[in-house]
Amino acid sequence: MTAERMRRGAVAVLLLALAACAWDGGTKVAKKRVRVGLVLSSGGRGDGGFNDAAIAGLAEAARTLGADTAVSESGGDETSPAALGRYAQEERDLVVGISFMASAPAFALANQHPNTDFAVLDYSPVTDSLGRAMPTPPNLAGITYRSEEGAFLAGALAGLMSKTGRVGFVGGMDAPVIRQFEAGYAAGVRRVCPACRVVVSYAGTTPAAFSDPARGLALAAAQYAGGVDVIFHAAGGTGTGVFRAARESGRWVIGVDVDQYDQAPGRVLTSITKNLGVSVQGLVKQESEGAFRAGLISQGLADGALGWIYDERNRALIPPAVYNQVETLRQAVIAGLIQVPRVPEEAAAG
Structure with missing residues (x-):
C-alpha cells in the first residue's frame, strides 16, 4: 500500500469518526458518555425534597449510564444564572435547572449555546413584552408538572x-x-x-x-x-x-x-x-442516546410523574x-x- 493510499484511508476513518458525533437529520447520534450539570434550587442539598430527589436521579444516571455529572452548590435560585452559564461555558452536553426560577436564564443561555442542551424542571414559560408565551429554543426542554x-x-x-x-x-x-x-x-x-x-x-x-x-x-x-x-x-x-x-x-x-x-x-x-429523579434520569438517557426532546412537556398523574404514598409505614393512619x-x-x-x-x-x- 502506498503512502498516499494509507493517508487517504486514515482521513476516511477520521471523517467517519467525526460523522458519528455530528448532527444527523436534526437528531444527535448516540454518545457513549455525556457530561451533565445540575443546578439546585433554593434549599439546596439536604432539603429532604425537591433538590435531594433530583440529586438522587442524577447519581443513578451516573451509575447506570456512566454520565460525567456535576452538581451546583451555588446556594440556589439567586445564583442559578451564573451556575447555568458556567456549565454552558464548560461545554457540557446537558445542563439541568430544577426550579422555575431557572426558566428565563436557561432560555437565554439556550439561544447563546446552541450546541448545549438545557432542561428546566417546573419550567415557567418565558413571555414577551406583551405577556405572550415564547416558543422554547430547539435545545431547551421545559418540563412542567400538573x-x-x-x-x-x-x-x-x-x-x-x-x-x-x-x-x-x-x-x-x-x-x-x-x-x-x-x-x-x-x-x-x-x-x-x-x-x-x-x-x-x-x-x-x-x-x-x-x-x-x-x-x-x-x-x-x-x-x-x-x-x-x-x-x-x-x-x-x-x-x-x-x-x-x-x-x-x-x-x-x-x-x-x-x-x-x-x-x-x-x-x-x-x-x-413528584418523580424528579425519574425525570432527571430520563433526560440524561435521552441525551446519551442522541434523542433529546426539546419543547414544553407536561406531566401529571396519568404519566406517573405524580403520586401519593400509601405503604406499610402510613397505611395504619388512613x-x-x-x-x-x-x-x-x-x-x-x-x-x-x-x-x-x-x-x-x-x-x-x-
Whole structure:
C-alpha cells in the first residue's frame, strides 16, 4: 500500500469518526458518555425534597449510564444564572435547572449555546413584552408538572381526615408554580368537605422563602393553634419547620415531592410525590442516546410523574374507606373525569 493510499484511508476513518458525533437529520447520534450539570434550587442539598430527589436521579444516571455529572452548590435560585452559564461555558452536553426560577436564564443561555442542551424542571414559560408565551429554543426542554393534580389528592385526604373542619396550606414563595398546589389542594378539600375551611399561609415572596424553617415553624404552629388539624406544605426546606410543628402539636401533616414520612413519623399522613429523579434520569438517557426532546412537556398523574404514598409505614393512619375514596378520585383525574383547577381563583369558583 502506498503512502498516499494509507493517508487517504486514515482521513476516511477520521471523517467517519467525526460523522458519528455530528448532527444527523436534526437528531444527535448516540454518545457513549455525556457530561451533565445540575443546578439546585433554593434549599439546596439536604432539603429532604425537591433538590435531594433530583440529586438522587442524577447519581443513578451516573451509575447506570456512566454520565460525567456535576452538581451546583451555588446556594440556589439567586445564583442559578451564573451556575447555568458556567456549565454552558464548560461545554457540557446537558445542563439541568430544577426550579422555575431557572426558566428565563436557561432560555437565554439556550439561544447563546446552541450546541448545549438545557432542561428546566417546573419550567415557567418565558413571555414577551406583551405577556405572550415564547416558543422554547430547539435545545431547551421545559418540563412542567400538573402539580395541582397531586395537590388535589392531598386536599381530599385532608378533608376526609379532618375532625375540626379546618385544614391548612403552607407555601414557600408566593409564585404561580406554588399557587398551583394551593389551587389543587383547596379543590380537593371542597370536593369531599364543602364546609371545610382552608387556611393559607406563604413564607415570603422571594426564593429565600423556600429555605426558612423558622418561618415554616411559626406559620404552621399558628395554624395548628387556630384549630387546623391537617397541613399540606409546598415549601421546600421551609417545610422542615412545618414538620417540627406537627411533631410538637401532635397534628397531621402532608409532605411533598418525595416520601417525607421520616420528617415526622406517625404524623405524616402521606406525601404527594413528584418523580424528579425519574425525570432527571430520563433526560440524561435521552441525551446519551442522541434523542433529546426539546419543547414544553407536561406531566401529571396519568404519566406517573405524580403520586401519593400509601405503604406499610402510613397505611395504619388512613382508614380503608378514606383510601378508597382518594384512589377513586385519583382514577377520575387520570380518566379526565375531573379537571383540577390550576389557580386559586378557579378553585374558589368551583
